[in-house]
Ligand code: AMP
């Protein structure tokens with residue numbers, strides 16, 4: 317779920333703790349309300365803060381299990397929402413405000429989330445400046461001057477800070493050119509993981525071409541049509557046990573005469589008469605008029621007669637009805653289902669030996685960069701071997717794609733244009749890696765821009781911040797980051813969902829599981845962290861996850877050692893040992 321930020325000015329106060337944010341805001345707020353502004357304030361607090369008072373009714377009801385507790389009176393109301401699994405997202409929190417009745421939302425904390433902020437700084441604290449690496453800082457309030465083009469205010473002159481804030485809000489309130497939805501005010505190309513993925517998913521569609529494949533080649537393909545059962549499964553009434561079949565209206569006898577023996581694959585043609593039994597094997601057809609099977613262990617047979625002693629017999633027991641699993645004409649699978657082992661087995665059980673599937677998706681891949689050389693060529697001191705193309709080949713094979721490998725393309729615009737054009741011509745999707753981050757040689761960017769509509773995004777995630785996505789010749793193209801781990805994490809988050817959609821697969825969601833952090837896991841507020849993790853089951857039965865250790869985005873070994881990604885949401889700074897965390901198991905996916 318993506319929450320839109322309210323169409324309201326949003327202004328934060330960013331500072332290291334100890335700077336006196338709350339004290340400053342407390343003094344500033346009356347000056348703003350005196351100017352007629354209606355203020356909302358969002359404050360980020362520590363994990364276990366509570367506004368409630370133990371013993372009060374609201375406290376008791378909440379502790380009794382209310383996950384949302386709204387307490388209301390003539391003068392105010394408060395909604396307390398428990399979020400035991402994951403902290404609420406910043407945009408979600410903003411959406412809780414009644415923005416029709418506000419002129420601005422002031423934010424205290426949330427230092428690492430993207431929105432406009434005033435940096436508060438006091439010399440005596442000796443903390444580093446934030447504005448130097450945070451483009452969201454729009455002004456500085458400090459007690460020393462700095463060499464910056466940003467507006468500078470005296471942190472001790474509240475009137476001038478108030479004036480600045482009032483001006484800022486008033487300017488923001490002018491009818492503004494409307495920004496594309498879901499974009500941040502200051503950095504339109506800064507997207508959350510969900511926003512990036514949704515943008516991509518919106519702009520790709522399933523191939524509309526199918527092919528008939530033999531069942532032995534149907535594994536990992538996606539059904540193009542619904543499958544209705546052409547037969548009953550099971551096709552005939554059969555025994556679920558090795559034993560004796562009798563009539564359900566004939567249970568009271570001391571003994572039955574055994575008139576035949578029916579092995580699996582055979583059947584007894586005569587309708588069963590009262591007083592008769594047939595010895596029957598599991599899976600064998602139950603004779604006409606017989607409908608009840610007594611298992612062999614409960615029967616004694618001698619001289620052509622069988623007795624069942626004291627065993628309780630229910631009419632109809634141990635008989636599988638024709639069509640019990642699937643009846644003729646019943647829908648078995650809907651189009652868009654990926655066929656794995658159970659599905660191919662089920663199709664076979666219906667007697668089908670071929671099936672209509674989406675045609676295979678063709679994916680062109682290439683690596684970029686003069687520093688990248690092919691494995692197998694003599695190692696050079698200033699170059700690295702191309703690993704990305706090989707990880708991508710594995711990931712694409714796992715998804716059943718056909719790969720068109722264009723190798724390594726040097727940083728040369730002409731060559732790049734030519735390959736992009738050819739790749740988009742031949743493939744359904746183009747994947748490249750490298751060359752999309754800030755500061756890269758611009759060959760790929762310039763080439764992409766000149767050929768089609770490409771957007772260069774910065775995703776609030778780590779690893780994998782830069783991502784280019786667009787279309788050339790109406791074919792989706794992904795410019796993945798260069799770093800090997802970033803390539804894989806970006807693939808999992810953005811490329812895989814898109815490829816699955818293009819392959820025709822519906823209702824696919826990555827498996828996500830809740831685990832307990834076995835150690836502190838570092839992250840940063842404002843971005844999604846994908847830490848490579850190892851989960852295991854503790855002797856207590858608890859699923860616990862730990863990081864693989866060093867997390868550099870060039871360390872491919874961290875992916876190899878991992879059995880999951882730990883997804884730490886943007887709202888969370890550090891996951892403390894013992895807290896809940898989401899994991900994405902990687903088994904069978906990479
Ligand atoms: P870039 O995004 O092109 O700046 O690349 C980021 C980092 O990833 C650099 O250290 C590159 O050398 C590295 N890199 C780029 N392409 C590849 C590749 N195909 N295989 C391995 N590393 C790569």
Ligand code: MG
Pocket residue numbers: 684685750751756757798
């Ligand atoms: Mg590069």
